Amino acid sequence: MFENDLGIVEIVILGNRNFRKVQSEKMELKEWRRLAVQSVSLLLAVFVCCVCFGEQIQESTEHVVHAEAAPQVGTDIGGADKNQEVLPEIDINEAGQDAAEEKIVVIDAGHGGMDEGTSSRNQKHYEKEYTLLIAKRLQKLMGERGIRAYYTRMDDSLVTKKERVKQAKKLEADLLISIHCNASSIGDTTANGMETLYSARKTDNASMTNKKLAQIMLDEMVKETGLRKRGVIKRDGLYVLNHADMPAVILEVGYMSNNKDLNYLRKAGGQQKIAQGICNGIVKALEEL
Ligand SMILES: [Zn+2]
Numbered sequence: 058m059f060e061n062d063l064g065i066v067e068i069v070i071l072g073n074r075n076f077r078k079v080q081s082e083k084m085e086l087k088e089w090r091r092l093a094v095q096s097v098s099l100l101l102a103v104f105v106c107c108v109c110f111g112e113q114i115q116e117s118t119e120h121v122v123h124a125e126a127a128p129q130v131g132t133d134i135g136g137a138d139k140n141q142e143v144l145p146e147i148d149i150n151e152a153g154q155d156a157a158e159e160k161i162v163v164i165d166a167g168h169g170g171m172d173e174g175t176s177s178r179n180q181k182h183y184e185k186e187y188t189l190l191i192a193k194r195l196q197k198l199m200g201e202r203g204i205r206a207y208y209t210r211m212d213d214s215l216v217t218k219k220e221r222v223k224q225a226k227k228l229e230a231d232l233l234i235s236i237h238c239n240a241s242s243i244g245d246t247t248a249n250g251m252e253t254l255y256s257a258r259k260t261d262n263a264s265m266t267n268k269k270l271a272q273i274m275l276d277e278m279v280k281e282t283g284l285r286k287r288g289v290i291k292r293d294g295l296y297v298l299n300h301a302d303m304p305a306v307i308l309e310v311g312y313m314s315n316n317k318d319l320n321y322l323r324k325a326g327g328q329q330k331i332a333q334g335i336c337n338g339i340v341k342a343l344e345e346l
Pocket residue numbers: 167168174175184237238
């Protein structure tokens with residue numbers, strides 16, 4: 058207690074100070090609460106962001122896997138480059154990719170122009186049409202795999218056998234894959250299935266004989282399509298096989314004289330599976346070169 062006025066004033070001042078102190082403590086408490094609420098909110102926001110981001114990554118991964126597992130069947134096949142942009146991530150092992158990138162493959166769609174090849178029994182469908190359709194689908198698949206491939210024709214033009222081999226030699230191709238369709242020469246409509254033709258000549262690659270290539274290609278095509286496996290056949294009288302110096306093979310992908318095979322060849326899904334089988338065979342052969 059102070060007896061004078063000044064003392065009383067002092068008490069008031071002290072009272073005010075105590076009041077301010079309490080007020081200040083209240084303010085500090087409020088500030089801490091505010092900071093605590095902000096911190097919790099921030100943590101919650103970070104947690105929600107992480108969960109959302111994680112889900113997005115999972116979705117994009119699933120999309121890539123799905124795209125790899127199911128190449129589109131029966132859709133437009135014209136835009137090979139466009140498709141490569143859509144599916145930049147291709148799941149093949151690095152060794153396979155390196156091997157594929159270094160090598161060159163020549164894809165030869167058999168016949169063309171006035172050389173129509175064989176035909177269906179009613180002569181409405183010609184071999185040259187289906188070899189080209191399969192080659193175009195194969196072009197898309199090869200693009201997705203990042204394999205360097207060249208095509209002896211991409212339209213209905215006449216290319217001589219000599220020119221086809223010359224192109225492959227000029228490119229110093231590592232493989233020459235010639236696509237054809239079969240037909241029974243004796244009017245047998247029951248003959249069906251796939252076969253591959255090879256020459257006994259030596260190739261410029263010691264680790265890959267023509268016969269080995271023919272076997273790989275047949276196995277992979279049959280595995281993909283489920284068509285009948287007829288076998289690998291040695292044929293020495295065929296120009297393309299005789300004059301190529303790299304491993305070369307003729308693929309007979311089905312019989313146009315057989316209704317079941319013809320229906321398979323005519324369907325987009327059938328053409329796609331044949332192309333996929335050829336692509337798988339090429340990838341396997343390149344890994345073994
Ligand atoms: Zn042919």
